[in-house]
Amino acid sequence: MSRTPESSLPRKSESELHGIAVGIAQNAIFTDRHIAPGDEKLASMIFMPLGFLDRKQLLKLQRKQRPGLVYAKMEHAGPRAINGYPMFFECSMLHPKDAQVVWQKYLSITQAMVGHDASEADGESSE
Secondary structure, three states: OOOOOOOOOOOOOHHHHHHHHHHHHOOOEEEHHHOOOOOHHHHHHHEHHHHHOOHHHHHHHHHHHOOOEEEEEHHHEEEEEEOOEEEEOOOEEEOHHHHHHHHHHHHHHHHHHHHHHHHHHOOOOOO
8 A cells, every 4th residue: 555645845834824714715815626627627727837837847746746725816816817717827835734724714714604694694793
């Protein structure tokens, strides 16, 4: 049984991970997980730096860096879009373990937002 090699991407601090999760929840950060099933082939056009990698560089990315999440800030989106998706001339990648933390935080934030919205609709207030 072979072990999956650890990602060579650097780890982020807890506050950086929290900031990314909040940014995703506020639609200030776009991720590869926002790409609809069937549109995955557009990733290299959405995150343009990926499109400039040759085959050897793509293999290195997949084997050594093993990103858990590719993301970019919406404020850095280019002036054009592809099939309704923003296009970025820069992007960042998260270590797979950091990606799990970010996504769990994001889900918690959105769940809290939905719960908060529902309680406001019922006339409840936290004030």
